[in-house]
Amino acid sequence: MAEDWGSTSFLEEQFRRYYRAGVAKVDPPLEMERREFGFLPFDGGVMIRHTSFSDPSQLHAFIMEKAPAHIYYSSAYYREPRADMESKGWIGADMVFDIDADHMETPCRMNHDAWRCNLCGAEGMGRAPERCPKCGGTTLEEETWVCDICLDKAKGEAQKLLDILIQDFGIPLEYLKVNFTGNRGYHIHITAPWIRGLDQRARREIVDYVTGSGMRIELLGFRPGVKGSSPLHGLGWRGRASKALYDYLAKPPPRLLEEVRRGRGKKMRSITDSRDEILKVLGEGPPSGILKYLGRESLNRLMEEAVREQAAAVDTVVTMDIHRLIRLPNTLNGKTGLIAQPVSVEGLEDYDPLSSSIAFKGGEVPIYVRRAPMFRLGGEKYGPFKEEPASLPLAAAIFLLCRKAARIGR
Amino acid sequence: MISEREASKYPFLKEAASLLEHLEIDIENLTDQRYRPILDRGEERVIQAIRYGVVGGGLKDDLAEFLSFPIAVMLVSMTRDPFLERRYALAEAVRARRLLESEDEGRIAEIARGEFRWRIKVQRREIEDTIYSFELHFVDYLRNSSSFREDKWRLINRILTEGYVLLTKAEAVRLLQVEVEELIRRLSSRRVESNMPEQIMERLGRIKRTLDESRSSIGDSALPSEVIHGAFPPCITHSYRTLTAGGRLSHIERFTLSSFLLNIGMEPERIVQLFVSASDFDEGLTRYQIEHISGLRGSRTRYTPPNCMTMRTHGICHNPDSLCGKVKHPLSYYRRRASELRMSPKARKDR
Structure with missing residues (x-):
């Protein structure tokens, strides 16, 4: 028998115990009877889909019985949530922004992420390359881990997104729900009724807005002859983009300086040369004054770079999807054993996901770990481990089992 | 009254x-x-x-x-x-x-609210060199602007504050035109x-x-509203038949065929089904690619098929006929052949 990395029957039992004690905490989504639910069991079988529940007690009973590894519900509202996709009768959908450290460049990935080529078995640290450097194979397995740096970055993106949704889109706090996913990111739900009917094209426009894509500086007031005061106080992206540019030039990142050194055109050099003048124009206006120092195209390019700092990095495909299944808040994430946990908008700043979302409290469990980087849970750090037995508190043991990095026993 | x-x-x-x-x-x-x-x-x-x-x-x-x-x-x-x-x-x-262009702001807002339930406020603001007269809720804005392709209509390039998009009078009236068009289309499609x-x-x-x-x-300026197979140029007919017969198409042939079908108004979903049912294409990937070509994804550019010269370069110009000599683009071929077919009622039946 192949080795049982993850000890799934042990995990399923633990999850069941957790839900028996605390299933009441699982809040059903708004208008639950119109949602589709999906469950991924521990046994590696297919997702149980096209289910629906008319009241919380039904849902709770189902969860206690099946003790699934992952629990999802549709962001969409359907007339017939149990029907197959074609005949469900889509009514509308919440908008759910997916912020996931998997899509971010964080320096720590070199320390905790790893890849392996399925073809030749070559291995390496960090993000998986497009092709295996050894054999050119394209099927690479990637192993990613949560860490404080990644989660802080994701939190920062969530906060930028919330700022834009509140200030620019005027979404009232009561319609904004923030959830830690229980793994590497956050979901931000807009449940406002007026959002529900938006089609994919409209959602695309919103995603482009929050990610700062497709911005034309001449449409933000940076065009010849425009009078006015400092663009830093402009509404919406005008102010935000101008502030981004200001910060960017005030302390240019090494990459920009490097490009200038490598002589990417005269224009790039003139940017650093006339930096003080540009900063002055940004501070005093008019916005058109900046064109004295920068051509339209180089300003556009520079702005694009700068705006990336102010824009929120959300996963475009997931966010635009109007049929997506989303993790149900206050359920366990089968990839970590942590709780996918709601966080208040005000509380996000001080939220520590790796402490607050711990579900399992309990004594030492003997396990055998095949490989794990150092990780933190609560106040404790564990690892790194490589092919060794360890005795860990229940939460840490479950975390490693869920990662399929360990098994029960010595 | x-x-x-x-x-x-x-x-x-x-x-x-x-x-x-x-x-x-x-x-x-x-x-x-x-x-x-x-x-x-x-x-x-x-x-x-x-x-x-x-x-x-x-x-x-x-x-x-x-x-x-x-x-x-x-x-x-x-x-x-x-x-x-x-x-x-x-x-x-x-x-x-x-007519609306010569109405005052109050009347425009009244029609927008009363008839189309827009959340719109009359609010004059002068920002830089532009006079904005209205604030429109972004949901109403998106519903009516999503078919526009110019950069200035993209939400990212608008002033959006507290849920409302600032609009000049001309812009508000242009968006109302979309609503009116939709309303009249509904009225006149009633049987x-x-x-x-x-x-x-x-x-x-x-x-x-x-x-x-x-x-x-x-x-000449508008394509026929329904897909007329009989008007396909020979190159497209060739790829289409190859595909439906379960044959293999090169990458450029797949791109040409799907961008052609999208541009003559075939629904993306139908094209996906065409590819998926005729071959072993992965549905998700095919849908992704088709949506990309249609401009729903990625750069948002809606792609057109390559012109005849490029097709010849790639060796995918098949069986050119006499009309091919008069056009430079597969879509021009389609337009001309489609209008010919429309003129002669007999030919219409052969579709």
């Missing part, structure tokens, strides 16, 4: 419709000699839409002018021609936009009884003739 003057300007308003009910006009009475100018004007509205793409002029008598609108809508819906429905709706919408008095049927005949005569010239 709405004035007859207002009803003649904006005959599509709900208030105008209730005026019509109030008048209790019976279809039977339409043949009455007194109503003849109304029928004439109704017919004229449609003919103007076909010929010029905009409805102009009008009767001096406001009530008669107003009554000619439902007549025109009825005539359009009797043709059961989706192309005319769209063309007529656009022509009436352009007319309405021109009506085709059993009508002679005076109406005569007019219907004239409209159909004008439409057929004008199709080729209008068709």
Whole structure:
């Protein structure tokens, strides 16, 4: 028998115990009877889909019985949530922004992420390359881990997104729900009724807005002859983009300086040369004054770079999807054993996901770990481990089992 | 109650419709000699839409002018021609936009709220060199601007604050045109009884003739509304047949075929099904690629197929015929062949 990395029957039992004690905490989504639910069991079988529940007690009973590894519900509202996709009768959908450290460049990935080529078995640290450097194979397995740096970055993106949704889109706090996913990111739900009917094209426009894509500086007031005061106080992206540019030039990142050194055109050099003048124009206006120092195209390019700092990095495909299944808040994430946990908008700043979302409290469990980087849970750090037995508190043991990095026993 | 003057300007308003009910006009009475100018004007509205793409002029008598609108809508819906429905709706919408441009902000907002339930505020703001007159809720904004391709309509390039997009008067009216067009398209696609008095049927005949005569010239700028397989250029027919016969297409052939089908108005979903059912293409990946080409994803550019020269370079120009010698692009071939087919009723059956 192949080795049982993850000890799934042990995990399923633990999850069941957790839900028996605390299933009441699982809040059903708004208008639950119109949602589709999906469950991924521990046994590696297919997702149980096209289910629906008319009241919380039904849902709770189902969860206690099946003790699934992952629990999802549709962001969409359907007339017939149990029907197959074609005949469900889509009514509308919440908008759910997916912020996931998997899509971010964080320096720590070199320390905790790893890849392996399925073809030749070559291995390496960090993000998986497009092709295996050894054999050119394209099927690479990637192993990613949560860490404080990644989660802080994701939190920062969530906060930028919330700022834009509140200030620019005027979404009232009561319609904004923030959830830690229980793994590497956050979901931000807009449940406002007026959002529900938006089609994919409209959602695309919103995603482009929050990610700062497709911005034309001449449409933000940076065009010849425009009078006015400092663009830093402009509404919406005008102010935000101008502030981004200001910060960017005030302390240019090494990459920009490097490009200038490598002589990417005269224009790039003139940017650093006339930096003080540009900063002055940004501070005093008019916005058109900046064109004295920068051509339209180089300003556009520079702005694009700068705006990336102010824009929120959300996963475009997931966010635009109007049929997506989303993790149900206050359920366990089968990839970590942590709780996918709601966080208040005000509380996000001080939220520590790796402490607050711990579900399992309990004594030492003997396990055998095949490989794990150092990780933190609560106040404790564990690892790194490589092919060794360890005795860990229940939460840490479950975390490693869920990662399929360990098994029960010595 | 709405004035007859207002009803003649904006005959599509709900208030105008209730005026019509109030008048209790019976279809039977339409043949009455007194109503003849109304029928004439109704017919004229449609003919103007076909010929010029905009409805102009009008009767001096406001009530008669107003009554000619439902007549025109009825005539359009009797043709059961989706192309005319769209063309007529656009022509009436352009007319309405021109009239709205000379209204004051209050009236524009009143129509937008009352008729289309827009969340719109009249709020004058001067920012840099632009005078904004309105604030429109972003949901209403997106619903009506999503078909526009210019950068200036993209949400990212608008001033958006506390849920509202700032609009100039011209922009607000341009967005209203989209609503009016949609409303009139709905009205004229309603099915009506085709059993009508002679005076109406005569007019219907004239409209159909004008439409057929004008199709080729209008068709030069607009593609036919339905997919006409018989008008495919030989290169596309070749790829299409290869695909449906389960054969393999090169990457560039797949791109050419899907961008061609998208551009002649085939639904992305149908194209996905075509690829998936005819071969072992992965559905998710195919959908992703088709949506990309259609501009729903990625750079948002809607791709067109390569021109004939590029196709020759790639060796995918197959069996060129005489019409191929006169065009440089597969889409031009399609437009011309489609309008030829429309002109001869016999050929239409071969589709």
